[in-house]
Amino acid sequence: MKETKINDAIIGLKQLNEPIVGSISFNKPVNQNTVITIKTSNMTIQAPIAQIKLVVFKLDAETFGFIFQNKFLYDKKDFESWDKNTKCLSSHELQPNF
Structure with a gap:
């Protein structure tokens, strides 16, 4: 087994009302x-x-990554929009993970 760690992410869980x-x-x-x-x-x-x-995270300097329904998804096209919106939600600019 190999551990995967994402260091700076916005995480929405079913049991919590607000993302963490x-x-x-x-x-x-x-x-x-x-x-x-x-x-x-x-x-x-x-x-x-x-x-x-x-789960929303900054994969690298130009790509946002997502975990949704047990799948990994990526978006390079709307990077600036995701960067702006996640900064508002998390109160800081997410740091790249890779």
Whole structure:
């Protein structure tokens, strides 16, 4: 198993009303039983990957990445728009992960 860690992300979980900002890590390969670990400045949450509504993160200097319905998605086309909107939501500019 290989651990994947995304250090600066906006994370929406089914059990929370508001998204949280922090890091998320999980082991690959991913399946429906995969447990994710989310760390914020004041808490650590472990939950099944099925609890994720959406994860938004800056993959690199020109690409945003998303985890949605257990799939990884990427967007280079709307980078400036995602950068602006995530900065408003997280109160800081997300840092690239790779």
